[in-house]
Amino acid sequence: MSHQLSPEEISPAGVDFLPGLALDFVIFGFHQNQLKILLLEYRNTGLFALPGGFIRQNENLNDAARRVLAERTSLTDIFLEQFYTFGDLARYDVAPMRAIMEAKGITPTDNHWLLRRFVSVGYYALIDFTKAVPIPDSLSDTCTWYELTALPTLIQDHRLIVQKALETLRADLDRNLTGFNQWAAPLLSDIFTMADLQRLYETILGQPLHRSSFQRKMLSLGILERLDKKYSGGAHKAPYLYRFRTNSPVPIK
Amino acid sequence: MSHQLSPEEISPAGVDFLPGLALDFVIFGFHQNQLKILLLEYRNTGLFALPGGFIRQNENLNDAARRVLAERTSLTDIFLEQFYTFGDLARYDVAPMRAIMEAKGITPTDNHWLLRRFVSVGYYALIDFTKAVPIPDSLSDTCTWYELTALPTLIQDHRLIVQKALETLRADLDRNLTGFNQWAAPLLSDIFTMADLQRLYETILGQPLHRSSFQRKMLSLGILERLDKKYSGGAHKAPYLYRFRTNSPVPIK
DNA sequence: GGCTATTGTCTCATTCTGCGACAATAATAA
DNA sequence: TTATTATTGTCGCAGAATGAGACAATAGCC
Numbered sequence: 001m002s003h004q005l006s007p008e009e010i011s012p013a014g015v016d017f018l019p020g021l022a023l024d025f026v027i028f029g030f031h032q033n034q035l036k037i038l039l040l041e042y043r044n045t046g047l048f049a050l051p052g053g054f055i056r057q058n059e060n061l062n063d064a065a066r067r068v069l070a071e072r073t074s075l076t077d078i079f080l081e082q083f084y085t086f087g088d089l090a091r092y093d094v095a096p097m098r099a100i101m102e103a104k105g106i107t108p109t110d111n112h113w114l115l116r117r118f119v120s121v122g123y124y125a126l127i128d129f130t131k132a133v134p135i136p137d138s139l140s141d142t143c144t145w146y147e148l149t150a151l152p153t154l155i156q157d158h159r160l161i162v163q164k165a166l167e168t169l170r171a172d173l174d175r176n177l178t179g180f181n182q183w184a185a186p187l188l189s190d191i192f193t194m195a196d197l198q199r200l201y202e203t204i205l206g207q208p209l210h211r212s213s214f215q216r217k218m219l220s221l222g223i224l225e226r227l228d229k230k231y232s233g234g235a236h237k238a239p240y241l242y243r244f245r246t247n248s249p250v251p252i253k
Numbered sequence: 254m255s256h257q258l259s260p261e262e263i264s265p266a267g268v269d270f271l272p273g274l275a276l277d278f279v280i281f282g283f284h285q286n287q288l289k290i291l292l293l294e295y296r297n298t299g300l301f302a303l304p305g306g307f308i309r310q311n312e313n314l315n316d317a318a319r320r321v322l323a324e325r326t327s328l329t330d331i332f333l334e335q336f337y338t339f340g341d342l343a344r345y346d347v348a349p350m351r352a353i354m355e356a357k358g359i360t361p362t363d364n365h366w367l368l369r370r371f372v373s374v375g376y377y378a379l380i381d382f383t384k385a386v387p388i389p390d391s392l393s394d395t396c397t398w399y400e401l402t403a404l405p406t407l408i409q410d411h412r413l414i415v416q417k418a419l420e421t422l423r424a425d426l427d428r429n430l431t432g433f434n435q436w437a438a439p440l441l442s443d444i445f446t447m448a449d450l451q452r453l454y455e456t457i458l459g460q461p462l463h464r465s466s467f468q469r470k471m472l473s474l475g476i477l478e479r480l481d482k483k484y485s486g487g488a489h490k491a492p493y494l495y496r497f498r499t500n501s502p503v504p505i506k
Numbered sequence: 507g508g509c510t511a512t513t514g515t516c517t518c519a520t521t522c523t524g525c526g527a528c529a530a531t532a533a534t535a536a
Numbered sequence: 537t538t539a540t541t542a543t544t545g546t547c548g549c550a551g552a553a554t555g556a557g558a559c560a561a562t563a564g565c566c
Contacts, residue, residue: 193544195543216546234542234543235540235542236541236543236544237543237544238543239543239545240544240545
């Protein structure tokens with residue numbers, strides 16, 4: 001986990017937060033055949049971590065997740081999915097966290113609350129990375145998109161968390177596709193072509209898909225609405241445009 | 254959540270446990286076309302709850318789950334699956350918990366740690382209910398199997414937790430089938446017929462399945478080993494016996 | 507030795523999926 | 537205006553997967 005604290009909040013006991021419980025985020029960013037995730041970097045330490053946060057005493061768990069995500073991406077009303085809760089003792093190595101704090105000029109006592117054990121609830125999101133304005137938290141220096149295929153070494157068990165998030169994203173893509181698009185900053189533009197959608201799928205699944213089978217499957221999901229308009233782009237046949245149905249039927253498994 | 258504490262542990266601050274974090278269990282029990290779950294009852298209160306527990310300071314989350322489950326069922330080495338973490342504020346209504354403690358002769362202070370907010374990690378298991386010896390925890394009076402189709406009213410959000418566990422159990426049944434059987438107290442007896450397996454599926458999924466299609470599908474999963482022996486049961490053709498392969502291949506989705 | 511309920515397997519129709527074919531077409535170039 | 541070209545929508549086919557019934561084999565019972 002990591003931290004959306006203001007500097008004043010670091011030294012006190014973090015008393016406004018639920019103790020020992022954190023949130024970790026795997027924020028997938030898609031745009032034009034690229035899949036990235038958002039990472040924090042701690043200068044002078046060479047350490048990278050997933051964005052994270054804590055839960056306020058009077059805040060729902062899922063609301064806390066939405067709040068922290070908004071703080072990191074400046075995007076509100078994001079579609080978030082909880083995917084696993086990580087609670088191994090081994091996952092929390094105090095050395096990196098101590099290095100991060102000392103690089104910030106803080107010398108924590110041995111039982112500083114940030115150096116204790118945390119259980120962390122993992123969430124993932126999928127957004128258009130051109131629409132986010134990444135903002136580092138108070139302990140980190142940069143908050144940047146990294147290609148999923150070229151991630152730096154991450155602290156703690158964050159590599160495992162990314163892996164599990166990716167598996168869940170892939171497995172539930174059909175089911176969550178509408179969700180990713182019905183919020184403030186949709187993943188695809190409001191209207192899009194079948195080719196746009198296919199590029200999204202291919203990038204996330206990491207494999208090419210056959211065009212006609214893909215079209216057939218997408219239409220059979222019943223979540224798309226075909227618009228009668230056409231495109232004005234390249235020197236070739238104009239594709240139909242689509243948008244996601246509101247109140248789309250939930251696909252039956 | 255609920256509690257595996259000894260009476261002495263109730264009044265102190267539960268200092269050995271991670272604060273604010275609990276475990277809730279949906280322990281499915283199967284036997285001969287019956288699907289039940291394990292519930293605790295608190296006498297003199299009419300309240301029913303899922304078994305639950307807490308995590309020790311120096312204990313892995315999943316190990317804590319295994320420990321508590323062993324305490325409730327006397328079964329060690331159980332196959333457990335984490336399925337969701339529940340963190341709404343509304344889920345923790347203090348009134349039932351206070352009633353439970355007062356029925357036990359304890360008068361908790363307003364900020365007693367058991368009356369504070371808990372975030373709870375949900376786990377489910379699936380065992381043969383004839384092999385468990387249910388043991389109530391220190392706050393409850395009985396620990397009993399209840400038919401899933403006739404559950405009493407549960408405290409807090411426990412009905413929702415059961416619902417979500419059942420959905421996950423059904424969705425992941427193929428994938429976890431070997432898991433449920435390769436531990437100390439297997440779900441099915443060591444060797445079993447295809448009809449036994451079909452009854453298990455029909456009971457869990459809550460719908461009848463076609464015999465020949467079911468057989469074809471089960472064999473195609475590649476997790477069964479057919480034994481050349483035969484049965485000696487009724488006045489009819491003897492079925493083959495099966496057992497689960499060790500090192501069965503993971504079914505590809 | 508016949509009877510009967512259950513089992514293993516086969517077959518057939520239907521649906522789903524992978525994959526290529528082909529005509530339609532929209533902008534550009536000639 | 538016409539030819540060119542890349543891309544698109546759809547169709548068709550082969551193979552796989554699935555639903556559903558048919559039928560012979562058989563193990564114990566009377």
